[in-house]
Amino acid sequence: MALPDGCSVTSSVEDQEDEEAPLLQKQAEQLTVHPQCCSARYNLAFMMFLGFAVVYGLRVNLSVAMVAMVNTTGTQPLLNASESKECPASSTTSNSSIENPDQPDGVPRYPWNPQTQGVLLGAFFFGYLFTQIPGGYLSGRCGGSKFLGGGVLCTAVLTILTPLAAELGVNWLFALRALEGFGEGVTFPAMMAMWACWAPPLERARLMTISGAGGNFGAFIAFPLTGFICHSLGWPAVFYCCGGAGCLWAVLWFLMVSDEPHAHPRISDQEREYIINSIGSEGGSHGWSVPLLSMVRSGPLWAIIITQMCSNWSYYTLLTSLPTFMDTVLHFDLRQNAFLSAIPYLGGWLFSVLSGVFADKLLEREILSVTAVRKIFTFAGLIIPAGLLVAVGFSGCSGILAVTFLTLSTTLGGISAAGVFINQIDIAPQYGH
Template identity: 65%
Template sequence: MSPPKGCSINTGSSDESEDSEPLVKTDEVPPQCCSARLNLAVLMFLGLAVVYGLRVNLSIAMVAMVNTTDTEVAENSSVVHACPLPSRPENTSDVLQQPEGTPQYPWDAEIQGWLLGAFFFGYLFTQIPGGYLAGHYGGKIFLGLGVLGTAALTILTPLAAKWGPYWLFALRVLEGVGEGVTFPAMMAMWARWAPPLERSRLITLSGAGGSFGAFVALPLTSFLCEMLGWPAVFYLCGGAGCIWAVFWFLLVSDDPRTHRRISEQERDYIVTAIGPQGTGHGWTLPLLSMLFSVPLWAIIITQMCSNWAFYTLLTSLPTYMNDILHFDLQSNGFLSAFPYLGSVVVSTLSGVVADNLIERRVLAVTTVRKIFTLIGLLLQAVFLAAVCYAGCDHILTVTFLTLCTSLGGISASGVYINQIDIAPRFAGFLLGITNTFGTVPGVVAPIVTGYFTEDHTLAGWRKVFWVAAGINTGGALFYTIFGSGEIQPWAVTD
């Protein structure tokens, strides 16, 4: 049933909203174009793009930072290639050529692995406290300082590398500590800024910055390493984060009530639409109720399953492109990044479609979240499995991997924003919980991938993709059964 003409539903995210009287008429809803809430989404998009760029740039720069001409490496390079080597002489996997005088270090594979994984040690431990504090005080200061602190530390990367791997390891841990508060703080801010009927599009737009950051950072890092030397990567990326922080602190407010440039019409619309859920949650939390909340566990388990595939591709796709398909490093960086551009487009469009389905009363919130999660994760699983049969066909493999990552963006309007449906006031804290669990695959998946692919065979990589596809499918089915879009009783406020 469609809503009465001239009216809109702004009563919250409960599935019973069809029976409620509309609080705001359509002609009273301020347009999104140039609005304060859209400006906030764009700034968050850019901030999260910087965050992901700071997170992944070391994985490409490491190739240029390490001296791989040691005789020990050469002696261990006799590997039987799963796919035939390319006939084109320019398509090789040699190290990046850098300006003369750029330092390199004799770090073996074990040291490199510890340095690449150091980020997650810090990232795991600040998600929950960051979400808790952002939900109480507001997310502006935590998101802003999270990006600014990580950016400032990134500028120190060349100095830490010069001092030794232990210093660089400690620096990366601190960067993870800084970034750990960013996503929970983002969700805590949207609890106060996103009207229920605009949640999907605003949150997916801002969250798409992460995929955009990966898309830009992977090829840009290779280019900067070759043209300016690997230290320039960290100076420029860190500087970009510091510049972003200036605009963030000048233009953003925790609450529409305190924003200096928002129109009175937009402020009243947001405050009325969100209602009492758009306030801080105080110091006490219903922890026991959260512990036994089935919809919350549905989000946790499903995000862990989905993130297994995400982190498998994020950390291991460049290796697959190099070891199996034998792309040169420049092509490797671009092709590894290209799927994330599709994810930006698909996830943003899915947010618009999801909001329209809810606003027009075509489907209830719970149904929308389940459908988008199911479609996104199942399509991702299908194309992961398809990669297993692409063999050494470069075009098919790249096509399937691009479709896998791109269409997986559909689930951005499902399980990934579900925290704000079931408990708006506690959304930042809940995202901290779900993101903490969701980061575990980032630690485990690369280890499993390394175990399956130690002999560099196609059969080993097929196991990697099949496992990821199976876990994705399990998560989709679990959420379809146990997920919910209704505000939970323990989250209701007067």
């Protein structure tokens, strides 16, 4: 059995919500589950995991490298010493981390003030914003593997050019980072488009959290590794290493991955039939038509949009600005900064994967409905981390308290991976990207 060519739209968002329960019941009672170990769908999840690890390495490298790129002795503070509310620097960090992080001879440094640094760190999201919807639409029509692999490859090539852009000037670096965001904006929608074809309903949470957890794992690895490379080889080497890793992954991706199970050259017949039969007619692309009116009028869709927006706001703010906070407010040196900035994402990685496995177990054993599972994981993964972020604001100049609250917030935020970030595939698989 194969998915029909073009995968025409057969139901609206509301119709697909109503069909959710029978589909899960059919899989649980009638289908023989194909083994997970070494299966094509879990190999795809692992490749996505590595891909998003690379994506987040490409995304956060500037956040740490910025500490080494800026010659802070040449910048003017926003306030004079008597008006500043920053925490006082300790004697062990005042010389090494604030004024002049060590760099090899000949590595350029730039007199960028805090406003310029903020603009450069935010430039990525100017481009990222504009390709989310077009990337999702085209991925659903043309296949997600091309857009996911192409987005990472383009971003990796641009990352290698970062030192050159910095040398040419702030405007060039801003444009380059915006183009990187433009390329990466298609990656998550492309992932959703692929899982609409690949993820059986009762394995949906674990497959998507495994692949998406690559982001947290990539941040966890990238922060300390970037700090080490900056200190040992100079900040330009960070962009060459990250860009090279992205190019290598893209080559492996295009060689090993297919958009849909029936097109995969190395999948077993048993697994192909299991995936296609369990997903049914809901799998595959949406064609050229999209039920925009039904989407605009869908309450569940707006709930997903609002909660994802709130979650992403806090997550990306920390991802972009945490190293700067560690440097300018808490005054950790370059290597401490990189290590402490990474700790929260280790917990986020572990909790996101565990939450996916636990959510699927609740569904397999019919303990809770899909709706209840998604609501519980979304609520716990947003409310508790939000309270802990508020606590950071009251931690004063205590580095221990600040790092503890930040770590707990990002760690427990991983719980939401089995909630709101999967829910769009539940209610409308063909349009979830």
